[in-house]
Amino acid sequence: MTGEVLRARSVTRKFGDFTAVDSMSMTVAPGEVVGLLGANGAGKTTLIRMLLGLLAATEGAVELLGGPPDRTRRARMGYVPQNLGLYRDLTVEENLAFSAEAYGVPVPGVPAELHDARNTLVRELALGSQRQVAFVVALAHEPNVLVLDEPTSGVDALSRARLWDTIRQQADNGVGVLVTTHYMEEAQQCDRLLLMSSGQLVGAGSEDDIIGDTRAVAVHTPEWAQAFAALNDAGIPVILDGRAIRVPDTDPATIDSVLDSAGIAADIRPVRATIEERMLVLARAGAHG
Numbered sequence: 001m002t003g004e005v006l007r008a009r010s011v012t013r014k015f016g017d018f019t020a021v022d023s024m025s026m027t028v029a030p031g032e033v034v035g036l037l038g039a040n041g042a043g044k045t046t047l048i049r050m051l052l053g054l055l056a057a058t059e060g061a062v063e064l065l066g067g068p069p070d071r072t073r074r075a076r077m078g079y080v081p082q083n084l085g086l087y088r089d090l091t092v093e094e095n096l097a098f099s100a101e102a103y104g105v106p107v108p109g110v111p112a113e114l115h116d117a118r119n120t121l122v123r124e125l126a127l128g129s130q131r132q133v134a135f136v137v138a139l140a141h142e143p144n145v146l147v148l149d150e151p152t153s154g155v156d157a158l159s160r161a162r163l164w165d166t167i168r169q170q171a172d173n174g175v176g177v178l179v180t181t182h183y184m185e186e187a188q189q190c191d192r193l194l195l196m197s198s199g200q201l202v203g204a205g206s207e208d209d210i211i212g213d214t215r216a217v218a219v220h221t222p223e224w225a226q227a228f229a230a231l232n233d234a235g236i237p238v239i240l241d242g243r244a245i246r247v248p249d250t251d252p253a254t255i256d257s258v259l260d261s262a263g264i265a266a267d268i269r270p271v272r273a274t275i276e277e278r279m280l281v282l283a284r285a286g287a288h289g
């Protein structure tokens, strides 16, 4: 198919006085996997719900498969919401049969890994297996667009890799995919990224584009615990990753001075920020501004 599968044109959604999505524009083309990033509450789910016609926009317009997200177009999309949208009191097979009936398509096969669980109630399955069922349900009618809201949240690494194989296969077959994630390794598997903060689009493109000129400082010291405490006490946005200390968006001289005052010798090196650090900087700017 040609043309974008999803498009938002300056779309805004307000809840009372609160603006959850603020004049957001974006697209997803067939065959691409677009990652939608943003801290909790950034507006990702609200945007998705508008794109899929599940929530009205306050201003602006959305397009699903080239037009308004009406019933006919919605029948050509697959959606795995955060809560999975499965019938928890039905078995795996009953869920597959029910959704196939609703779409008027043949009942999909139960994946081999879930064969032994085919007669188990969905609510009794591990979260990873539930997510797999939700994927099978979402894909049964061969949608042209796939929207996945944190599809691998809370699942183990193997199930996550499996779900990503499925996502990539779908894109290779021409499906346009929009996926929200909190895992940065997953963001790196996307063809393109969109970063939202406080309802707005604040970055787009590759990982490098998203990070922009945000810098961080890496602090190495055997006294890492004391260094972390000293920086934290000074109100500096410090991140502990194992024993490595990272400080986004802060002047190395400030860090030097805090550690010096605390009597801690450290190697202080300016480095490029990560996507998470960029998000932390944005979240702090939002909270303070």
Ligand SMILES: Nc1ncnc2c1ncn2[C@@H]1O[C@H](COP(=O)(O)OP(=O)(O)OP(=O)(O)O)[C@@H](O)[C@H]1O
Pocket (backbone or CB within 6 Å): 015, 018, 020, 038, 039, 040, 041, 042, 043, 044, 045, 046, 047
């Ligand atoms: N129905 C609603 N009524 C009032 N406020 C809402 C409603 N739905 C969402 N919000 C608010 O809009 C903001 C954006 O929420 P949204 O769920 O879109 O964020 P998100 O980026 O998807 O977050 P998460 O990563 O936690 O899912 C939040 O502050 C949320 O509380």
